[in-house]
Amino acid sequence: MFTPPPSPLPSPRFQSSESQKLQMTNDTPTPATPTASPIRSFQSKQKYTLTVRWTIILVPIILISIAVSTRCFVHPAAFDAFSPTSTHEWKSWAKSMTDWSLHEKHKPIENISQLSVLSDTRPSFTKRSTPSTTIAPTVPTNPTLPTPFPQPYDTTLSSNFSTTSCYNFFLNMTQTDALRSCRPFSLLLTHSQAFIKIQDDINAVNTDIWGTCNTDISQSQCDLNMAWFVSALRSSCATDLNNQNLMAVGALIGLQAFDLMRDAACSVDPVANAYCYVEAVASSDPSSYYFYQLPLGQPLPKITNGACTSCTKSLMSMYSAALTSSNASSLTGLQATYGDAANKLNNACGSSYAQSTTVASSSAPKLTNVGGAWAVLLAVGVLSVSVGE
Known part of the structure; x- marks a missing residue:
């Protein structure tokens, strides 16, 4: 009977490996849990506390410094995208972010009273953009008027007045017949x-x-x-008039000039x-319109x-006569x-076109220009005013 030869003994290297493996299997030590040093933990917490503290202190200082620098120094135009006075729409905002050219420093607001009229708009005087002169239509006879008829302050009425009484006055005035x-x-x-909006439609104008010339109630009324x-x-908006609030001042001048x-x-x-007026609107040259x-x-x-034109000459004669009338003192804008x-x-036209009238100065409020302050939109709230007669 054949007897197989004995198995060869494992090499010493294999024996050593197997012995180690067996030892690790039978006697595996439990790893010790590392314990952080109390001193090192305290130092880390102290460092974190100092970092937070300096962040709280430095961030406001940096932001204030940036705000001041944008007002006082030349800076890239792209910085204006983050300015609180920026009213860029999306396209202009995106464009400003890629514009890193330098421009002049911002001019500061000269009068603190300007802040009270930031949400108002300076009266806009829009000229019809006609590429060529259009023949003005003749005076119509009993035309069909638009319903509702255009009214002043027909979009939104800002609540950014100095006093509640002035805001309530405008609210009531714009709603009354x-x-x-x-x-x-x-x-x-x-x-x-x-x-x-209808200035581009000469027939609508x-x-x-x-x-406006044929109202249901008389001109005298x-x-x-x-x-x-x-x-x-004057009574309800005394403070606003004193603060040169353009909304109040513009309304006062417009009301006083109603008849003229x-x-x-x-x-x-x-x-x-x-x-x-329709001829002035129809003309491609806005010169006569500006009067x-x-x-x-x-x-x-x-x-x-x-x-x-004969119309401009007649208009200036009308103005000159008004400035010598008994109501001249109320025409502060014309003065x-x-x-x-x-x-x-x-x-431009010759000495005979307008009479040089000596106008006495008036102490009544006048419109002032607040420049870049118009770009700031800080309205606390708006009230929609319905349009209709």
Whole structure:
């Protein structure tokens, strides 16, 4: 019978490995749990506390420094995207983030009272953008008026007034028929989005001007209504007027100029049988159009001889007569603008176009320019004002 040879003995290396493995299997020690040093733990906590403390101290200082530097020093234009006065829309915001060119430092607000009118808007005087002169339509006869008819302050009424009484005055005035039925051209021209939007539709402008000249109540009654609003505004908005709140000051000037500007809007060119204002809107040269802003305290910009029309001459004669009338003291806007406008018109058209009237200065509030402050939107709340008669 065959007997197999004995198995060879394992090599010493294999024996050593197997012995170690067996030893680890039979006698595996329990690893000791490492314990952190108390001193090292205390130092880590102390370091963390100091880091948090310095972060709390330094972050506000850095932010304040950046805010101050953007006002006082030249900086990349892209920084303006983070400015609280930035009103960029998305496209302009994205563009500003890629603009790292330097520009001049920001000018500080000179008068602290400007902060009270940040959410208001300076009266906008929008000229119809016509590439060429359009023939103005003639004065219509009983046209169908738009419903509702354009009204001043027809979008939102900011609550950012100095006093609650002034806010309530505007809220009540814009809702009452005593104002709405009179369709004040002096306020529509700068404070009515509906009226501004139709400036590109010359026929719609013609209809609306007819509507301002042909109200259901008489012009004399409207004069009395505006006089009452002026008195109430002076009482309810005394603080706002003193603070040069543009909303209050602009309304006061517009209400006081109601009668004069209604006559200006309703003036007719006898040759063309068209409203002079509609002719100014229809012209591609805005020079004659700008003369309608004078009673509102807005100065005349540079003009051309396109202003040398019979309508402009008649309009300036109307203004000159108003400044020598018994109501001259209330026409604070025209007082501030007529003299310069007369000089510019005479230089462009000849000395016979406007009478150089000496106007006494007035202490009444005047519109002031708050520059870049208009870009800040800090309205605490807005109240939608419904449009309708």
